[in-house]
Amino acid sequence: MTTYGTIPTSSGGTTTTNIEYLSRAKHRVITGLGTRRPWKEMLNLASINFPHNISDSYSRIKTNTAYFRMNYAIIVLIILFLSLLWHPISLIVFVVLMAAWLFLYFLRDEPLMIFHRVIDDRVVMTLLFVVTVVLLLLTGATVNILVAMLIGLVVVVVHAVLRRTDDLFLDEDGVEAGGYLVASS
DSSP states (O other): OOOTTOOOOOOSSHHHHHHHHHHHHHHHHHHHHHTSOOHHHHTOGGGBOOOSSHHHHHHHHHHHHHHSHHHHHHHHHHHHHHHTTTOHHHHHHHHHHHHHHIIIIISOSSOEEETTEEEOHHHHHHHHHHHHHHHHHTTTOHHHHHHHHHHHHHHHHHHHHHBOOTTEEEOSTTTTTTOEEEOOO
């Protein structure tokens, strides 16, 4: 029996396993980035104005940081990455830490469980943030890292104060997680 003109196929299960793995990874990337809010919504100029008083500022900061948490984390990490372009060792450490961020925060499709306890996303983000800053400070780029973190913090706080929250509404599915929806207009 000849197999002339046919495409050989492997009988092993490694091909299907790799395809399943890639399919799951693609699905996790899509769903992981799905928790990020649309950039058009975040940067909507019609929703930018000054708060009326200091308590309104605090309320806006609390609401916007809960609503745009993923976007704010991405912004701070991009600013940090850009500040490390001239420090190759720090950049290598940062890329390794970004892999940890991807797997532990951005691309998780189920809650993180340690010792049969669910760990909140805010705790995961805070711990990853602290580990990232500490490890990067140990690489010798202290001034760049501190300036980048300060710039990132200022960008986040300024946006959170100036972005109106009256078009953000609680999501019934995400009430316990602090989720919000935007009113469609």
